[in-house]
Each structure stands twice: as structure tokens, then as C-alpha cells.
Amino acid sequence: QVHLVESGGGLVQTGGSLRLSCAASGSIFSRVALGWYRQAPGKQREWVATIARSGTTGYADSVKGRFTISRDNTKNTVYLQMNNLKPGDTAVYYCNAVPVQLDWGQGTQVTVSS
Numbered sequence: 001q002v003h004l005v006e007s008g009g010g011l012v013q014t015g016g017s018l019r020l021s022c023a024a025s026g027s028i029f030s031r032v033a034l035g036w037y038r039q040a041p042g043k044q045r046e047w048v049a050t051i052a053r054s055g056t057t058g059y060a061d062s063v064k065g066r067f068t069i070s071r072d073n074t075k076n077t078v079y080l081q082m083n084n085l086k087p088g089d090t091a092v093y094y095c096n097a098v099p100v101q102l103d104w105g106q107g108t109q110v111t112v113s114s
Contacts, residue, residue, distance in 0.1 A: 001103070002024055002025055002026045002028050002103070003025045003103075003105070004022055004023075004094075004095055004096065004102060004103070004105035005023050005024075005105055005106075006020060006021070006022045006105050006107050006108040007020070007022075007108055008020040009093060009109045009110045009111075010109075010111070011111045011112075012085055012110075012111070012112055012113070014085065014087060014112060014114050015084055016112070017082060017084075018110060019080070019081050019082070020036070020079065020082065020093055020095075020110075021077055021078075021079055022034075022036075022077060022078045022080075022094075022095030022105070023075070023076060023077045024076045024077070024102075025076070026076070027076065028097070028102070029073060029076045029077070030073040031053070032053070032097040032098070033051065033052045033053060033097065033098040034050070034069075034078040034095060034096075035049060035050040035051070035069075035095065035097070036048040036049045036067075036080045036093060036095055037094045037095070037096060037100075038089075038094070038110075040088075041090075041091075045094070047060060047098075048060050048063055048067065048080070048093070049063065050098045051070065051071050051078065055071075057069050062088070063082075066082065066084045066085075067081065067082050068081040078095050080093065080095075085110075085112045086112060088112075089110060089112050090111050091110060092107040092108065092109050092110075093107055093108050093109075093110055
């Protein structure tokens with residue numbers, strides 16, 4: 001069973017930056033496309049970004065140009081660099097495969113103050 005552990009969240013002001021990390025037990029990360037997702041209070045979980053095995057990336061329109069997803073298969077880790085954060089980015093952030101096929105981790109809270 002693969003366990004996902006997200007970290008790097010915190011409280012930042014509008015315009016600030018954070019770098020999230022997601023580490024997985026096992027070697028599955030190198031074999032699948034990976035993604036970041038987020039869930040804001042009272043809303044459904046939504047897709048944020050994807051990185052394919054080839055390194056090709058894709059982003060939701062709401063974060064395009066501000067967020068960057070990357071991966072290190074040697075460390076079974078996927079990252080999300082978040083710049084120019086806005087209050088609307090406040091959410092719990094999760095990683096998973098794309099499409100989702102792993103048990104969700106606990107997520108990491110990102111709070112952006114105005």
C-alpha cells in the first residue's frame with residue numbers, strides 16, 4: 001500500500017510563496033502521472049496541476065503562471081512551487097496520481113491572508 005505525505009503548507013500573506021512537497025512510500029511515483037489537488041472549505045476537491053512521466057505539465061486556469069509542479073522520481077517526491085498566492089488559494093492541498101488511484105494522504109493546509 002502506498003502512503004502519501006504532504007508537507008510545506010502554512011500561513012502566508014497575499015503575494016507570498018510556498019513550496020509544497022509530497023513524498024510517497026514505494027516506487028509507484030516513477031510509473032504514473034502525478035498531480036496536486038486542493039479542497040477549500042465548503043467546496044469539492046479540485047485538480048490543480050499535473051506532471052506526466054515525460055515531464056509535461058498542465059495547470060488549472062486559476063493557477064497558471066503562478067504555480068509550478070515538478071517531480072523527483074529518485075526521491076519518490078512531487079513538488080508544487082506556489083508564487084503570488086491569493087486568498088482564493090486557501091485550501092488543503094493533496095497529491096495523488098492522475099487519474100486518482102491512491103489513497104489520499106492527510107494533506108497540507110495553505111492559508112493566504114489578505
